[in-house]
Amino acid sequence: MSMLSNLELLRRVPLFASLTASQSASIADAIIKKRFKRAEVVVEQGKKSDALYIILTGRARVTSADSRGREVILATLHPGDYLGEMSLIDDEPHSATVRTEIQCDVLMLGRDAFARCLPENSSMAYNIMRGLVQRLRHADRKIESLALMDVYGRVARALLEFASQDGMGNLKVRDKISRQDLAKMVGASREMVSRVMKDLEERGFVQSQEDGSVIIKDRLLTLT
Numbered sequence: 001m002s003m004l005s006n007l008e009l010l011r012r013v014p015l016f017a018s019l020t021a022s023q024s025a026s027i028a029d030a031i032i033k034k035r036f037k038r039a040e041v042v043v044e045q046g047k048k049s050d051a052l053y054i055i056l057t058g059r060a061r062v063t064s065a066d067s068r069g070r071e072v073i074l075a076t077l078h079p080g081d082y083l084g085e086m087s088l089i090d091d092e093p094h095s096a097t098v099r100t101e102i103q104c105d106v107l108m109l110g111r112d113a114f115a116r117c118l119p120e121n122s123s124m125a126y127n128i129m130r131g132l133v134q135r136l137r138h139a140d141r142k143i144e145s146l147a148l149m150d151v152y153g154r155v156a157r158a159l160l161e162f163a164s165q166d167g168m169g170n171l172k173v174r175d176k177i178s179r180q181d182l183a184k185m186v187g188a189s190r191e192m193v194s195r196v197m198k199d200l201e202e203r204g205f206v207q208s209q210e211d212g213s214v215i216i217k218d219r220l221l222t223l224t
Ligand SMILES: Nc1ncnc2c1ncn2[C@@H]1O[C@@H]2COP(=O)(O)O[C@H]2[C@H]1O
Pocket: 043, 062, 074, 075, 082, 083, 084, 085, 086, 087, 088, 093, 094, 095, 096, 097, 098, 135, 139
């Protein structure tokens, strides 16, 4: 990754896919590459940082906390995802904290360069709009589940969000998600989530594997 020029790196980022050669060249001059260690804060809720950050490698977590330090996990970001755009667009402090889960290589584009390339490139602006709309859809579903669902339904939805088909045709959550993280995703206590998971297991809605993955049974859908 470190051998690639800024221009080559830009070509790998979907957000910049529609830039013309001259726009790419001017942005390539403005971007800075930065490596974040594991568990480092990229942007902090309530603070300003004046840049757009694009994740090239690694994984980061978006969280929001209240004044008592209670935290909710809003999303996990992967390569190609970007962050910090909200603060650049409305000029307010960051809406959430983004912290790396593992080492991340990140591209940083400063406020001025961001402001320069947006009006010149409507498809990039459209990409950002689409990303914000998708996030609003997701947030609407989350509000709905918080208001209308019990913890069973919320845990079921969270598990389904992380699930994918394995080679055997099973729907499976491969990465081990701690009860604590699951609790922070669904807005419930760790104890409550542990109880719900145990019950779901006993009643055959899910099946934990020895490697930490969880097989999802079709009937889990009935809870969502
Ligand atoms: N619900 C969410 N899903 C994904 N990313 C988010 C979410 N909320 C905030 N972010 C990102 O986290 C960033 C925090 O700083 P900003 O508010 O500048 O921009 C925010 C977005 O890029």
